[in-house]
Amino acid sequence: MRKIVASVALLTILAGTPPAFAQNHPATFREIASDPAATAAFKAMAKGHTLPDWINGKTVESPGNEVTFGGDKVYVMSACKQHDCGSERIAVMYDPGKKIMYGLLLSADQKTVTEKLTWLNIGPGNEAIDGRTILYAALTGSLENHPGAFDYK
Template identity: 30%
Template sequence: MNRTRLIRAAALLALVSTAAGATAAEGDESLYPSELRQQRPAVAAQYQAMIEPVADEHGWVEDGGTETPISRITLDGSEYVVLSGCKPHDCSAESLVTLLRPGGDAAVGALAVNRGDAGFGPKRSTLTWLGEPDREQRRFIAAYLFR
């Protein structure tokens, strides 16, 4: 493996580790995305606006599907809440990751639809970017989806 490939692999591993290891803020360890949306109407509105392009075709995104507890990360000096979920009973086929800023006005995220998984991961994936994520947000989201 040449040096450039090794550096890229290390950078991707670091990004994935950050995505996988992001921890919830104090008191949020067991707060799920659907609970957060119920507690905070502004968060629910951001989420609804973000999923609108995919909600008809992927109905499970309306309620978040099978969810994981929220976590918090910092990207480029801004704090984000990470919401994630997947299609019930078929997590390997479809998953969604959302980033939103507390007090922000728009959520960003991506829906991954995977096909051809024979136990080694998908042969083909389609990402639908939701909202307008910037480069760093896209890097984090993609790493989180494929961790």
């Protein structure tokens, strides 16, 4: 069941946009849908996690950013739950050369002023520190405001 949910979530987020990814300039989640390697990377990233239902519905997407991570050009994209962007957000970082994706799912409780962070596919490599920094910055707007500050060679 989790595999089906992850597959549906990816298709929902990534479906129906021109294949700009083929030009190595993805602007949003949807623009990597035409790339089977990105789809497989999303599925691998989500493995073992239950993604929230809102990912299967309409999302609000932010333009993607290109940064350098571990010497490679990677793409960082984010989306949020429609009508609740302050509380439910997701960011992913995709390395098309290595065909790997990392993610961060954020759920915020406005009453208690707390955030629950669910790290997706974060291991002991560069993603453990620099990857987390980039993903969290994508959700806070810091990456969009200061993209050059997040190039990690």
